[in-house]
Amino acid sequence: MPRLKHVNYMLIAQSESPYSVLTEARQWHENLAAARIALAWRLRTKEDRDRKIVLGKCLKVTDLQKEFHTYDFIILLNQEYWVRFDAKQKLALVDHELCHARPDLGNTGAQKTDERGRLVWRHRKADLEEFAKAIRDRELVQQPSLLDPVPPRRSLNVDNATGITTDGAVGTNTV
Ligand SMILES: [Zn+2]
Numbered sequence: 001m002p003r004l005k006h007v008n009y010m011l012i013a014q015s016e017s018p019y020s021v022l023t024e025a026r027q028w029h030e031n032l033a034a035a036r037i038a039l040a041w042r043l044r045t046k047e048d049r050d051r052k053i054v055l056g057k058c059l060k061v062t063d064l065q066k067e068f069h070t071y072d073f074i075i076l077l078n079q080e081y082w083v084r085f086d087a088k089q090k091l092a093l094v095d096h097e098l099c100h101a102r103p104d105l106g107n108t109g110a111q112k113t114d115e116r117g118r119l120v121w122r123h124r125k126a127d128l129e130e131f132a133k134a135i136r137d138r139e140l141v142q143q144p145s146l147l148d149p150v151p152p153r154r155s156l157n158v159d160n161a162t163g164i165t166t167d168g169a170v171g172t173n174t175v
Pocket of ligand 1 (some may be wrong): 097100116126
């Protein structure tokens with residue numbers, strides 16, 4: 001039988017526990033109250049050339065993609081690591097990803113809307129110092145323990161079609 005191509009993404013159902021973590025983390029992000037945020041697993045993440053693993057990623061949904069579904073952001077979670085995280089690490093990771101999601105504000109300070117009346121959002125690049133401070137302020141994990149978890153045992157068939165890149169690496173892994 002021919003080897004089947006891997007599918008490296010899987011939707012997380014709203015009834016699954018990561019959504020409880022998302023709900024908890026959203027308490028710190030009032031400016032995202034109106035944002036529609038979906039979660040998906042990233043499977044079989046491979047190390048990049050600097051031997052870093054992406055633990056999570058926040059993607060802003062494009063206008064074209066919004067023609068197909070109604071979300072504003074999709075947060076990818078590295079399933080291999082997620083299942084090994086404790087509750088605080090999970091919360092810190094989702095909090096970090098939410099730090100990338102921001103309302104797109106106009107000159108008046110009000111959130112922009114598009115010509116269809118929808119709120120406009122933006123993706124913010126990682127400001128690692130600020131993000132780390134937020135995590136400390138919330139008494140979640142220290143950054144190194146989030147960024148340097150025990151690597152899972154891996155028996156990977158690596159697929160080159162990874163859509164994930166690092167975004168400002170610190171420590172062993174990136175978020
Ligand atoms: Zn990040």
